[in-house]
Amino acid sequence: MANDKTEPQWWSIAEAAAYLDVAESSARGYLSRWQIRKTAIVVDDRAVPRYDAAQIRARHQSRPGQGARTDLHHPEGSDEHG
Numbered sequence: 001m002a003n004d005k006t007e008p009q010w011w012s013i014a015e016a017a018a019y020l021d022v023a024e025s026s027a028r029g030y031l032s033r034w035q036i037r038k039t040a041i042v043v044d045d046r047a048v049p050r051y052d053a054a055q056i057r058a059r060h061q062s063r064p065g066q067g068a069r070t071d072l073h074h075p076e077g078s079d080e081h082g
Contacts, residue, residue, distance in 0.1 A: 008052055008053070008054060009052075009053040009054065010039070010041050010050035010051065010052065010053065011050060011051050011052075011053045011056065012048070012049070012050060012051075013027055013028060013031075013049070013051070015053075016031065016051050016053075016056050019053075019056060019057075019060070020056070020060060030059075031051060031056070034055075034056075034059045036051055036052065036055045036056060036059065037051075038050065038051055039051070039052070
């Protein structure tokens with residue numbers, strides 16, 4: 001019996017885009033910026049591009065939330081609060 005926790009899960013670009021809730025072209029851009037490389041997986045005797053789902057989940061979860069002002073550098077509790 002295989003241990004599902006140790007075997008990587010591979011997603012197509014369509015699956016990655018659905019998880020990220022973006023268009024496939026946007027997903028390709030995210031994966032490129034995040035340096036998540038595609039890997040050729042053999043399916044029905046054909047090599048098809050797939051992406052490591054664990055890497056996608058990890059990078060997506062580390063993104064700031066919608067509307068986050070990442071241009072502001074005043075974390076709470078900083079010395080700038082006089």
